Amino acid sequence: MSDFRPPSGFEDVLRPPVDLRRARLTPAVLGRMRGAGYGEAAVRFERVARRVPEVMVKITGRTRDGAHLGAHLAYISRNGALALEGPDGERLDRAGVRNLADDWAAERAMERGRRRDAPASLSVVLSMPAGTDPGRLHDAARAFAGEAFGDRFPYVFALHDEGRHPHVHLTVRMLGRDGERLNPRKADLQLWRERFAHALRERSVEAEATPRRARGVTRKAERTPVRKLRERFEAGRGAAPRVLQDAVRDASEKDPSAAPWLAALRARRERIVRALSAEAVRLGLSAKSEDRRTAEKVVDFLKALPPVETRREAIQRRLEIPERKRRPPDDGRSR
Template identity: 65%
Template sequence: MNDFRIPSGFEEALRPPVRTRRARLTQAVLGAGAAGEARAARARLQRMVRRAPEVMVKITGRTRDGGHLQRHLDYITRNGKLFLEGPDGESLSGRAEVRTLAEDWRDELLVAPQRRDAPVSLSIVLSMPAGTDEGRVHDAARAFAANLFADRHPYVFALHTDDRHPHVHLTVRALGRDGERLNPRKADLQLWRETFAAALRDRGVEAEATPRRARGVVRKAERTPVRKLRERFERGDGPLPKTLAGALESAARPPSSEPVWEARLRQRQSAIRRRLVVEALRLQASKADGDRRLGQDLERFIRTLPPILTQREILARALAGVRGGADRRRDQIRER
């Protein structure tokens, strides 16, 4: 029997990036009660130190009219070649049925009072790393959508397997059956990640939805439009994105003193790591074999965390490497 408790550092590392009580659309996944929370925390810590695959749940866009929705549904069905699945296993196939669905959702908006720029639907992608069983991702997405939207918002989804990462495109009608509009907050998105991860685990797939800070990741994920522009630039098909150009310019001229937000970020990461070290030592001193093994795993996890570097510092190092390589080539030419 172990005496695992939830240490303050662990709470700071794994707490959601926003306050979950602000979520309007879902409820927390973790069980209630101190004992249940401790068991859930221990299981989550075990998955974290094993580096369980992280789920991705991302809102990729909103459709603004019937035509836009039709084009989006054509895209996710590969122009009618893939099936769309809705609640209760409802299946749509072919461009004609997809067009009928788009018209139905558009007509619902015409009779409901709303802003002129109100979206018709939200586009959501549920994704897992390469190698994850496609059928289980599909089944978990089905359970995810039914759990969150079945009674309130019509939806359809399609599985894509033509990419390294198996992923599901989920399209949810913004106007709910009760007239409420779908407008998720950041807290909802975190709870959506946890819900999808739990659905995968229920189907035997190792999955987690930890915040970046728990994995030692400091910089924010690259936004999809910026990533696509950067990849085009790297292929030689487009100009350097303004966002990246500005970041490179800032990295080339480092500030005279560390910005306040970077100092706070560094302090928070350092505090999290110190507290996790304390927890690793406490677990290793336990009389329970399971606790000692977990403490050893946690120590190895901490030792492999990446250095605390901001995006500006990473870009500055990259620029220094490029300049160093140029200097070495120039010296080699002079020696010839």
């Protein structure tokens, strides 16, 4: 891949949408994680073109008090059926989980200047698509947690492997050992994604942590609570979530073409396609077979890009389907 030249536009699309300098991590940890998360430009370009699986690092919630913390730890440990692992490799049984919840709650209660609503712990899920080796995923999560939180913030984690979609539940105490409170920003989440992807690659699991736009994805992923409410509604077991009702009403009343950001989304997609198309042509003319294979992967990647579509447009498209079905077929007699 010595002939590789990072295409203009592709470098821009790989750049995270947040300023990594805004992360709340300490400078030493921040610098170490940033350096570990990036590979050679040619290697990363090739991984994106092959649509290597993307890691998911998602904050799923915060526990409010000792009782809530205890219930959450009981959930991720399957009521003691799974041992929770700590920073030093210690494994907690059911009694150990109860003692840990009591200890963390006591530490929280003694915190000076604590706000009454200050959370006790942060809940994070680390996952990859179905088919990822659970053991390597678990090992990568162990390495990630140790580097991200080290001895500053106590944590425990457990692997959930029901045979379909292995993932790791990581619970971190919000109160650090030196009195610092864990308060991650979006930049921290991006750094965590990059570090987790790097840990997986070190264990021979292909993984990436690119922004959505690098994969041709326009819309944000649906939040888990909203998805569960929507699925219950679609199954006839509950009402439609309010956010979905508001989105449908908004889509039925407004013209999506008037949204100023839609033109920007399409212009950015055009820049990406032009840059990658030019690089595919150049690599396709290379004398090296590996460059030509990469060019073919880039072409396949471009062909598979989904259309630029906002959530409002997607809802409008769904709303138009029943109306189309009600229309009589045009047999040409009305002309």
